[in-house]
Amino acid sequence: MDPVIIVGAGPVGLALSLALAAQGVPSVVLDEGAGKEESRPARSVVLRADMAAMVERLGCTTLRDEGVRWIGWRGMRRRQEVRRLTLDLGLGGTEEWSEDPDAPASPASPLHIPQHALARGLRDAISRQKLIRLVTESRLDTIEQDRDGIVAHTRGPAGTWWRGSHLVGCDGARSTVRKLLGIRFPGRTAVERHAVAALRTELPWPGEALLHRQPPWRGAAEEITARPLPDGVWRIDWLLPPRGDLVTPDALVARIRETLAGWCEGVTPPYELIDTGVHTVHHRLARRWRVDRVLLAGDAAHLLGAVGTQGLDEGLRDVDNLAWKLAHAWHHGGSERLLDSYQSERRTAVATRLRAADQSLPVLRGGRGLRTYLPGATRGHDALLTDGHVGRGPLGAPPAYPHSPLAPPYTEGQTPVGTPAGAPVEDVRVTAPDGTTVRLRDRLGQGRLLVLLVAPGTGVWDRRHWRSAGVMPRLEEAVEALPAKAEVLVTEAYPGAPAHAVLLVRPDGHLVAAFSGVRPEELYAAADAARGGPATEEDPAETAPSEEAVEVSVSSDRTADTH
Template identity: 25%
Template sequence: MTTLKRINTQVLVIGAGPTGLTLANLLGQADVDTLIIDRKPGTVTEPRAVSIDDESLRTMQAIGLDAAVLRDVVPGYGVHYYTRPGGRCFGKVEPTGKLYGFPKRNAFRQPLFENTLRIGLERFASLTARFSHELVEFSQDQHGVCARIRDAEGQMIEVHAAYLVACDGGRSPVRKQLGIEMVGSSFSSRWLVVDTDQDDDPFWQTRVYCDARRPVVEVPGPHRTRRFEFLLKPDETDEQALDETHLQTLLRPFKGDAPVSLVRKTVYTFHARVAEKWQVQRVFLAGDAAHLTPPYAGQGMNSGVRDAHNLGWKLIGVLKGKMAQSALLSYESERRDHAWALIKLALNLGVVMAPATVLRARLISGAFALIGLLPPLRDYFLQMRFKPKPRFTRGLVLAEGQAGTLSCGQMFPQPMLTDAHGHEHLLDDAIGAGFALIQYGDPTRQRVDELKHGLWSHLEARRILILPESVQAMPAIPGCTVLQDREGLLKPLLGESHPFVLLRPDRYIAAIFDKATETQAAESLQSLFGIALAHSNEIEPSVAPVFH
């Protein structure tokens, strides 16, 4: 008789794609006992997602992998819109800002990215990754989740975990076992996706050919790779689209008769859907299991990385005893609306990229021509300000609070800051992995090191004083890191206000307050986090962080 192998862990992650691997790295970094499994023998080997944004790169920074990821990235690329192959360029999107510390749009290759994340798992003793392992079934009660998993040899393993996170893709078996439906738009379209390497085209911007006869998207990648996406017509079968002769005909306007090194060719059907529920007790959906996004905005994978960071720090807080389990209810309420906003953005961009008629294509190019004559509108599109930014109005943030142009629930900017020795550091490197209390401006009116409420110590919040570029002397303040914004990124955003800002581990603003409202803000946050403190106003300031 074979004894069923049993494993106990705190978090079981199903699916080792970008979302699951990011989540596992976050949990491992916090020393949370984690098991991540995937039914594939390893991470993906074929190209899939090709765009990573500044918010995702900031998450990579949070798990200490930004430098490794950036080695395989073409940073800061934009989009040029053309009337047809060989036609005129009628519009450009070329974002240049680094509000969050990284370029807004970047080209990458998913196999390289996933491999970097997988190698990152090896840093953590609390984390185990098992490929060729498949979830068979699971059950849950008020104490945890029990999952039955089949390993590579067909043997069954019983895993007991406090929580299960399904990052198992658009056809999520976990979602199906929970009986959760996907809801939303009826949109769907079929595209032939062709990936190449050994490409000698030096143009590093995306080209979009808004040709009603055959819309095409051409995306550059790192290491001389390039992707072509062709919209298929309703009467074209997958077999016809993948035929070698037909493929050469499609590529000829772009590559002529030069030989093309094909890496992959496949037909994708794009959908716009959101799961009707993202949490059932101790089981969560994330990434494609929770939302399916058309690729026109390049936000499908990036939305999954946001899911991982949002859920990850909350799981850590609950498992480390810093927050009540009720705090996990904020995951869906914070992430769902923004995920759907990006799906709608993708649908709208799809109208531009793939016009249904020649007349609509001419109207779109004409509209872009008019926009180019109006500098505010031109810059709005050029700098990609049309991309919806998350603004949490519910969840683990206070509903009110303003500092200049920034509000509670927004992501805080990430400037490059200078220390007293003249060394430069991105803000997040000064903070580390957890919470932070930030003060910007004149420290003579009120100082971040004088905050006394016990919540800040309970959260182990780092204290950061950021001085404007006009300040000459940088004071040494015990228990506080003092830095200077010599590039002046924060001044136009925060103005002359000098409040305190509590940043969450995912760099969203949880609270904005001053000395007079400290107690009120802290008590409101305690209620949101489900925290009960015995001595809420007797603390010692946190130790200043060590840069890494």
């Protein structure tokens, strides 16, 4: 089999190559640049806890050293603190409202990291992979498809033809892949503009992020965000008028001094200015994300980022959704429904996020008119913005795919649990087949379905006893007969699930269905639906090549082949 061709070596393209390699699929990554990351602390990204965990599973080791997980989130309006979240490092936390002490628990802490550090960590992980070839100074200019694969031509020091099984365009907002396919990219330009600075200083909230609306000092921006980075560095964003003047260096320094003084009792503390920039947010959504063997992901497929939404986080969700489907198609000749479900699920989820942001903007940015003085209005606005930044609600919560084309039909044997079908499962502790106890999230991303049995009391039993007792033998027999590879896991409890419930989970952690007990026929039908049904083409070899056997080759003539 030919490798998957990935166009673009930003974080999304790099992560996709690693996610495919984890499932035995070779890839060639075409990097238009020279393969070096420019250090820009003012260009940072926020990853929700589940996406940070996914990146760590891919072997990226920079998250812990060069990223910061917020210990808290503060919301201020004028001179008052109106909201405070106390976050923990992955298990959720508590929320302290100035007006409502009974608010719900907060989500797990997001991770804040410079984008160049994230990309460097992904490149380091790629350097340890034999299934990935990273090719620099290669600019795509031609794509041609046939029944058996795809051919792409790149310009560079030596013009080259590449042949692959599929091609994924992860080449950013000005995507060449999207343009070659003639796919429209409608949307809105300059939805928001922010002046940005990365500086080293001491602020009154070490380790916490801050959203300050309508600061009281003269000439202040309508909204200011401060988020910590390692080594005492902060990224500060000032919301700018949509069509304001250019941000001059003197004007930015004045903003910095006024803001720091406003937060530090009227005195500007010492600071070191490290990096600056202007961040312009666009909202766009590609009409199509798949054309036969070519797919789009990341900024090539969508742009968002207003009111706390996170573009790169959504790009990594594209990777999480696409990688296992592409791997299944590569190994087993997946059905058209399986690959079509990528566009159906992810485009719908991003469109919903964009719609929520666009509907929120007129309310949040509509000035200080009558709405500001309506009872509870400002509190609702603060809550909406907080949700977008910390990862919950319509602006930030992980997406669910309730209407997925991969959803199985309802059967009488299905039982409701705390997670709706199509939503991400809870990260409960599970016992793996080798007897180790891990988090459920640790078993994701390996290209196989997970079958989770809820069995209270197993934690105090000897594994050799419960593996051969009760429903386990029948369950393992049913799983062995499934039409796709699956792993049996056991947990003491799952939210809302009765004892002996069986949950079928996709490789990306979304719930397929839950059953009241072991029901082999229904479990088989659900697994078949999750893989998109039988392959529409003759299956290729069932076994993946070993790393030593994979060699991605190129040729300067048009008949280039691999392997």
